[in-house]
Amino acid sequence: MDSQGPGRHVGRRGLTSPLRAVRRSLGTSMVLFATSAGIVLIAVLLVAVTMTIRNDVFSERRAAILTDAHQRTVAAQAAFDVATVDTADDLATTAQAQLAAINDSFAGAGGVGVSLRRAEDETATTVINDLTTNADLVALVTDDLVAQVDAGQAGTEYSQSVGIPDSAGGTDPGLVVGARVNLPLAGGYDLFLVYTLAPEQHVIDLATRAIVIAGAGFLLILIIGLWALASRVLIPIRRASLAAERLAAGHLNERLPVVGENEIATLSRSFNNMADSLEAQIQAWENLSKVERLFVSDVSHELRTPLASIRLAAEQIWQARNEIHDPFAARSLEILMREIDRFEQMLSDLLEISRIDSGRVQLRAAEADITATLRGVLDLVAVHVEASGSPIRLHAPAEPVVAEVDVARVERILRNLIVNALEHAEGSPIDITVAANDDAVAVRVRDHGVGMSPDVVKKVFDRFYRADPSRKRTLGGTGLGLSISLEDAVLHGGTLTAWGWPADGASFLLTLPRRLGPDATPGTFTKPGPLGVVPDDAPPVSRAGTHAVQTDEAAPVSPALTPSPASRRSDVDRNDDAGIAGPNGGDPEAPGRGAGVGADESPTAKTPEDALARGQREEEHP
Template sequence: MSTTPRLPPVPERASYALRRGLTFWRRSVQARVVASTVLLSAAVVGIVGWFLMQQTRDGLLDHRVDQVVAEAENETADARNRLAYAPGTEVDESEQQEDLVEPIIARGATRGFAVVLAPAVGSGRLAEGGAKFTQGLDTSSVPDNLQQHFDQPAPTAWTYTTIRTTRAVPGLPEGPGIVVGSQVTLPADDQTYTLYYLYSLDDEEETLALVERALLTAGVLLLLLVAGLTWLVARQVVTPVRMARRVAERLAAGQLQERLRVTGEDDLARLATSFNQMASNLQRQIRQLEELSRLQRRFVSDVSHELRTPLTTVRMAGDVLHDARASFDPMTARAAELLQTELDRFETLLSDLLEISRFDAGAAVLEVEDVNLVDVARRVVDMTSALAEQRDTRVIVIDPGHLCLAEADVRRVERIVRNLVTNAIDHAESHDVHVLVEGDDHAAAIAVRDHGVGLGPGESAMVFNRFWRADPARARTSGGTGLGLSIALEDTHLHGGWLQAWGRPGEGAQFRLTLPRRLSQPLRHSPLPLVPQDDREPA
């Protein structure tokens, strides 16, 4: 039975797409250049388009206003001429109004304008009735402010309006328009009447819409062209940079033979040439350093091995002298004891040098098993008990009460902890040393806390350097070689763990070893804090 795979919910897909988009935006210079160029071009095109639209609109309207005002004045002049020849007393004023307005209405029907003959000045507004006008026109199309202007005799005036109709008027659609007002005097009653001519701006509106569509289409095409050109130009610059990045990553990965391909003689070609020269110089210097390092490691290994034979001979002679020191005079007996002590230290130093050489050569391997760090801590405390008594120091293990297991090489882990405990005893200044052990499902940790001289600022990172001492004048009373913490750090790295130090002058130090619960598992946290809880100064 087949099942259809379930897609993730829409919010999760949207969130994933958003993260992908943001990642692409952060990493792609080309995309940011194209986007910024398109946005700036859009702003410029928008401003220029708005300016052109304003100029076109103003030009069309000014031309239309001049045209309709001239036509309205011609109609009014013709009406005045006709009234001048009309008898003043023998004709009724209503009939004379009809004779005045009807020819104009007829011409308006063919020329695309409407006419309103308002009542005599001072007789009321159009809304009160008594007007004669083109059939189908709503007299509210004449604005009140223009009617107020003609409440008394006044010259020709015009304004914008919105034309409204009660039914279809030939040549005069509803919408924006212009109304022109002009006055005439009727001989029949010697009263002044106002003629309103209403013209539609529908043609101009269509022209503006056409111009707007043309500008919008041209702007979109221009932005697409700008985006394409910017993409191509940015690609010519970004592609060599991306190639340089890939070559740099290969160089960082150890492929020192990688080089950039040089084409042309421009700035990018010169940059590629300089990059290749730098890579060649780095390759040569790295190979020189590798050869020097190889010779140094071999020298240390060879010297350490070659010293084994004479050291064995000197050790045998020293043992004979040390065993017979009771028969010597006090000065000779003391010299035999000092010789035995230094031979022990020298032998330990040779062992540490051989171990360091194995780390440098990459020959160190792990013998992994499940190790309980609590048992390791107790064994190390037992091993160092004699040194602790000699230094008047107690080493106390703080048992977590449960197993703290980790996959590790028990010999190397014991050596790490022994180095940490010995170092703590050497610097404890007769104070107690605490060994804390803790573990969880992810990691196990051991922290060694002393209350001695402590570490100064910056010394917590330097303390793992080979042969480094915080106080060069301080003697190694525990017989250390100066390589213990360096070897401990290498052992820790071999396990994939952490070895970290904290300290403050006069308040002691704490070293923390953290090992993953499983050898191949990456560490994310430590069960123990690096800064001890008894630290008096807040972090």
């Protein structure tokens, strides 16, 4: 069975290839249809015309042969009537001479032989032998023809079509004409005259050959004409298709030549108008995007100066907090210190997002052990791990998992994923799994906390998105952490995918190629990678909630266009406790999670309690 399988597969592929070519090419379809129609038309024409010519020629020739045979039969009968015979030998001699005369005289009319045989119902006592001018033609006289002549009337000719042997071993069409004659003393005898139709068959063959040649020429002209017409129509269409592809690839100056006033020219003008409109719109959007990026960058930079002054003043007040006896003022100071830290983190994240959106980010590639990098991140967030009460369970191979990455960005991704899991694990264990194959490495962070609904999974990488705005954040964050993590993964040519289910926790999977491209460009790996985003202990019903956010390989961005962010912005209003929040249109009661913590978040705690503890340590160790 195995040896036959490939053969069947190849055969099936060979059969489907022409059909695929026909489906993909309108010109080929038109030519194939015209060829099929032409062949059928020529076959019908050939059969109809040939049969008409054959019937007409045969009818006319048969009538002429019957007339000639009638005249010769009458002449032979007259000769027998006037002949003086006394014996059978005299009759035989006379009959032989008459057959020879007929054979010599009717060759010009197509005659090839004459035969004379005694009628089956004749009872005369005088009998002569059957006579013939060509013994090979005796077998052409059939019993049916003999029966017709015997049963017919005297002076009436009867005919039958036969095949006459030729010198080449084949047969030519012919006609045998039979009639009754009366011989002196011997009575009734049947006279058979054999005529050939070879000249008429030659005429029919010439006509058939001429029709075939004319039909083949017509078919060839039809195919060439249709191919030329199809090419004239399809070449502009193909040109328009290629121009549309180039336009989609970012070549906004692509235009089609306009020739004439026909439908093709109208199509070209419409395409050019569309291209002009698209170029104008994209240019306007690009200018607007540049303005937005410059605004974000400038505002972020400009806000650093007053923020530094505010932080300096706040720290001075914080150092003198023991002199503040009003509980409300003390609480306000704690909130102020927390929001200053958050504001500073937000400015850093906005600057990073601005750099990514501008397309000016360059990776700093280096060989790194992903497992060692992960352990280093766990050491940095040890304070958060201890405060959350969620044990970390690391599942990593014993051998190093080496990949070419930007270590700082990978550390930021891992830190965001771990801190995000700590935020929502609610004291449950967190499983971190490291896996690798020949061309990719993967890290999955799985918590067993509140989880996410499928709707939240689809939006979890949106900037500033929070599924449950009322949920209190214990580790700070700006709502940009997961968005920046996704951007960092895409810069490596990797993917960052999410899975979650209410009350069953969530899972985030980072997959990166082992090798980057030339000059630290994004690398590639074979999908789906060494590890799946859905954990083994996930409920079966929850596997439909998997959502992957990754680069769009089907629609590459042209360098002619300004690079756009890989993550999505939610189309609904946001309004969290910092003025930017999750959507109002979702289900606020569904378990969810925030978009993560800041990309450059410090490993030390930023909560009011941590700030208070930091102040106490400063007092104890001035």
